[in-house]
Amino acid sequence: MAASDLSNKSFDFIIAGGGTAGLVLASRLTENPDFTVLVVEAGSDRRGDPLVSTPGAFLQLYSNDKYDWDFKTTSQKSEDGAVHAWPRGKGLGGSSMINFLMYSHCSKSDLDIWRDLGNPGWGWDDIIPYFQRIERMHLPSDPTRTALSTEYIQPSLRGTSGMIHTSWQSDAFNWAQEAWAKQSKAMGYPTSTDPRTGTSLGLFNQLTCVDPSDGTRSYAATTYLKAAEGRPNLKVVTESVVRKILWDTTGANPRAVGVEMETGGSTTQIKASKEVLICGGVIQSPQLLELSGVGQRSLLEKHNIPVIVENESVGENLQEHPMVVLSWAVKPGHSTAEHLRDDPSLLNQAMSLYAASHSGPMAAATTTTGFLDLNSVTQPGTDWTSLATPDTHLPPRQLDLLMTQLQDKKEAVYQVSGMPSGATVSQRGTSNGAMFFHSVPGNYFSMSAGLMHAFSRGSVHIKSANVREYPEIDPRYLSHPMDLELLAHGMLHLKRIVRTGPLAEFLEDARDGSGEKEFMPGVASFNTLAEAREVVKERQITMYHPTGTCAMLPREEGGVVDSQLRVYGAEGLRVVDASVFPMNVQGNIMSLVYAVAEKASDVIKGAYAGEKTNGVNGTGH
Template sequence: MTQDGGSVKAFTETPFDYLIIGGGTAGLVVAARLSERQDLNIGVLEAGYAIPDDTPAVSVPGRWGEGIGTEYDWQFETTPQKQLDGRKLPWPRGKALGGSAALNFMIWNRPSSDDLDAWERLGCKGWGWNDMLHYYKKSEKFIEPDNKAKLEHTIHYDREAHGTEGPLTVSFNKQHSVPHQYWHETLENLGVATNKTHMSGSNVGAWTSMVAVNPKTATREYSATSYYRPVKDRKNLTVLTGATVQNVVLEQSNGGDWMAKGVRFEHGGSNYVAHASREVILSAGSVKSPQILELSGIGNPSILDKANIETKVVNKNVGENLQDHLLTATIYEIDPSVPTLDDLRTDPKLDAAADEEYKTHLSGPRTLLSCSIAYIPLSTLVPEAGIPALTSHLSKSTDSVSKAIATRLEPSANGGHVEYIFDVGNWNPFTPVKPDKKYATLLQILQYPFSRGSIHAKSADPNEAPVIDPQYYENEGQIDREIQLHAAGFGQKILETEPLKSFVKGRVWPPPGVSKAEWNDWIVGNTTTDWHPVATCAMGGKEGKEGGVVDERLRVYGVKGLRVVDASVMPLQISAHLQATVYAIGEKGADLILEDARE
């Protein structure tokens, strides 16, 4: 059950076996799975609140993006980025039951097998593709499209690769915007084949994406609706919302070992402590999880000293190794007769009509999502002769993560280095738009970043946002900027190839005829986050504590009874949108916890 402020005292007096910090994507997966054991008592602390079902900005697919900047968003921002003209970037993160999956664009895909096998090569035993596929399938309830939809929308999939009995319903959209019909043929004319098994170990090529949408209700699926709601009345599961975690309660044994015993939190202006007899599980995401570890005295002494926090467990990797996907959006003019979501934002009558169609028929513009996807390997974007120019920026780092990232520049590497998404509407806030024009957007998203930054507590105050410094395009990140330049060239080819060539009138942002130097300046001025931060509490693999924050069973080095289960444990970025992988991490994390509970 979900408790309100009047039940805080009861929450603190409950003898929990496990306390979960964060009721987001992974946290609610873990809560649901652990509470299947009736002999275990599970508590969840969530800073945000449950989102009412009648919140269109979250539940209605075609209103994607409207939840960003609301009360359901932490509304973080980065430090000024040196290589982005000193710009600070907004970093939306979900602050609600269900976490960031309540705000995302609902794309449901998986990385290529080698992305996860790379984790295992780093020493993260049990985290390769063959092990993780079970957990991807375990989370899914895949609803197959009918034959008519398959034909009309170029839908392909490998039925055996999907789960059909999991909590979270996933599907293919029933309707698509106008240019989707041209996507596959255009890419094929460029030599990029349609990938008919894009969820089965290689996502390279063009495909129609799945989405986290229930086709029966045409509503967003996320962990609050799929994992939590069906089990919320379990007597051994209690969720407390509106609870801001201050730190993990650590106690030291006579032998000097640190142990997690509970959680300090604030609720309604008062401070409380809740206790856990077995474990505390940190599932607060790639931004908050490292901050909470540091607030608890776990981290780099130099960072903690500056924040006026006592160091209890030294680990210089906490908050480091931050990797994010980098996005730019080029804009093209299209025929003014083509319907776009921009129409609904400017015409109240069209907006009302779309709402009525959705309410009455569960169809129309309010159901549309961007599903025209292509993942392109580096070998297609950069001629082999151009690779030495990229590798010249590589440092002489000898740590295993740096070496693993460097292998992604090898000519034989065949992962999807850059993702392209095309749809109608203007997605770039910097575009100089004209009121009588209509636009379409080509998103270009770099998947394997060399840019690596950090997230750290600024002070001992848990209400103060952490310092987020992705260091986009800095140091080895120069490679990212150069790949983005090459990728922009390939993106231009996409829109110069039929049949999409006939659909667009021409590029308007950046303006036609820009030089290479001007393209570079445009990339610097337009790059933003794709909201996929990982690795700030990464698995250490073979290097153990020297290389990470948690071991392969997600246990925090140097502390008994404390784990991290969320996207922050990923040691390397993947070529995919994160949500399906985060659900799989939650499923595997729950299994690891339950396995250890039986010992």
């Protein structure tokens, strides 16, 4: 639909941002034929684009403005001024359109903490039905089960008729995947259980969001949107940016009554008779609130934005999974991504195989991962309690909860992942694609250790009143001393992993005779904790899981939305996306973003359940 046709039209709900969460809401809300819904998405519809749909092509999406907003952080003080590229999906499906396709789960305690922070209805038991509703898991074939040791999965816990396809590849298993479960045993880690049980430690090959019927990425646009797009009560406009929320300030509280949208050079105002639902993601949801007058008074006044709701917490509480990656040289004869890079005929073969049968290396994404507790990784002798220092950016209650999780033997402190490809983190400030799609001669294997519950807290705030100007993103990486120390221990542990068990057989021995494994050129050697800390500062990158900038918390404890995801101080306005996570959770967070949006759609439907709607409330169709 042309954006100009929408001028002065009215819908029951306007969804600002057709990303991961936004399309879930669009799909679920339009199940009610009495609701009219408009989705406004800044990017395009990339369904059918082979770079998006081919699972093995995802690294080519980053820093390409057709798919990626390509945000950059401020220079990070604790990392000698390093800047980080932060990709975010731009297009229908949002970041689910460009992500690494890894499908994982938070822990039971992660969600029980959400509930106990003042969010009734958001505990583990409350959210399980939504995990079930999201997923359409496909059982592995016998060869896959054997190669990837998938017996840890408990099919009875998994959804099999939901929207998002989850599956394992059917062939082209690599040596690292095949060694992975054995590596876990060799390290003496606990035997993995299905992360859907709520507690899971050890290494395992995880599910990816791939539809095995055609080998393509399964994401919010190909699933949730596809199911809804024939409905007359849903309109979707793309390449249109929501500039701000329109308000009615005549009542006791300001009420969101529509949005101002920019398409090309023209501006359109559209009315929402029930609610505006902000789904712009962790960077652009707080941006849109601030542009609309919801946020810190001094900041809004600085940019001449009238203050509608004063709330110091908008854009604060930014949390990430900081991750450090190391790479080692692989012995000849074992395939890595560099073989495809260096041999065009191999790459052509892989592409032809994918085109003909949706199989081979292009059909696969990263699967090797695992969760490790504090004691499995860290060396004895560290007084963790003394490192738990207060920080003005970290609410004391969060500090206590972080310490409890840190010391819980059942909880993951680290996520460890591996892939047969090198990584040149010197490009962390320019492009995440270039980082893994590097040009260093040779063949490599990389392993990363990421922190599941970082102690550092950052912020996202507007730099001007113009929606086109990117906000200032300051993750304050490593600003809390705990994060640096935990990651330094993680680095030493990664070195232990590669010299132990089956992985060691595939990697070159260090040329200096030290008994270590040979690093990829560019990785400085290190042996002590002090040296490991320097490596962390040089090599820490994003794990792509920022959350928390419109936190669901009591208002006096840093909340921007309540447990119904309503923006405090306003009516007719909710935020639904990764920005509402009050505290970050274990693992790859997409499954929880889908679950948050599924639950939000039930909450919203429930809010209007008693109301007689006649279908003409929205005159947008």
